[in-house]
Amino acid sequence: MKVLLLGGTADARRLADALHKEGRHQTGLQVIYSLAGLVRIPKVDCQLVVGGFTQFGGLATYLRDNDIGSVLDVTHPYAQTMSQKAVDAAREVGIPCWRFHRPAWEKEAQDNWTEYQTDEDVLAQFSHYRVPLLSAGQMSEDLLTTMTQLPNIEHMVWRTAVEPTFSLPDKIHWIKAIGPFFLDDERQLLMEQGIDVIVSKNSGGKATYAKLEAARALSIPVLLQRRPVLPVADREFSDLETCLQACLAAWGSASLRQRQQKDSQQ
The missing domain is CATH 3.40.50.720 (NAD(P)-binding Rossmann-like Domain)
Structure with a gap:
């Protein structure tokens, strides 16, 4: 299975590297990492898409043309437009859209x-x-x-x-x-x-x-x-390890089944 990971954050890079590593060695899960590339382009082992999806005719078109099976939104918590597009495009294509956003800061007693x-x-x-x-x-x-x-x-x-x-x-x-x-x-x-x-x-x-x-x-x-109100994703996470394990359990297993079915047909 191919997963499009919408990134641009340190959390996104960690998830992309972890999913790519586990997918390559165990399940055949393929990760495509996307970011705007305005600040810097990170070094990641998986496939990288830089510059948004207008160049491909829009996000929904990219998902269809590249046989993407799931979307994982790990953009900045204030990237409201991208999060909205991710939910809308995934729904249009008929695939799940999950989201990870790190928890907001909590006020302490001496904070003003x-x-x-x-x-x-x-x-x-x-x-x-x-x-x-x-x-x-x-x-x-x-x-x-x-x-x-x-x-x-x-x-x-x-x-x-x-x-x-x-x-x-x-x-x-x-x-x-x-x-x-x-x-x-x-x-x-x-x-x-x-x-x-x-x-x-x-x-x-x-x-x-x-x-x-x-x-x-x-x-x-x-x-x-305040953080913007975002559209509801199919699953939402605020803990990085929990998100990683859920992705591997759902998408890694699906990728393994697809590979086994392909092998049995040969």
Whole structure:
């Protein structure tokens, strides 16, 4: 059986490598790993598809043309569009779509977190601060310009993994950085830049959690974007090992049966 794994996260790479290894040695399960490739292209042993599915006529067409038996969505928890397309395309083709997303971060007693949902929500909070650290991924030019025009904002630090596609206002200091990040480094950044608020997504995991630890230690408030509501997948997992074993049990067994049937017909 062929499984299309929609990736772009560290969890996706781990699952792709583990499934490929087990499938190759035991069951004949074939993994195809897909990612946008905007940040970096990882080294994986399985087949790799980079750049999305428009190049193939859409995701549903790719699933049919490549005889994909299942989809495993291990994209970023905020990749709402891709998760929606995965569920819709799998349903259209008539195959299962499973999803793994790492658990969201949980607030601790000394954390000063305020959740927000929309750009308007975060702008409403900005009247209290002077030097924000924007660590919520890509933001629109209009939003950033509006932020810099607020009279209380002295300057902003914007940290992303991908270079902006537009010119930035003078008030914005852009930093290119890819996790994992470490507590001492995050603490130093916050202190050197005089950061008085952090804007972040609730991505979960360990790679970018240190900024929240540093904020807790320095009593810096955090504006944390709520996770989007995603369409329901056929099965959903929040533990990596549980997901791996379920995939091997279901898809590995199916691949083995298919291989045995093929052998018996020869």
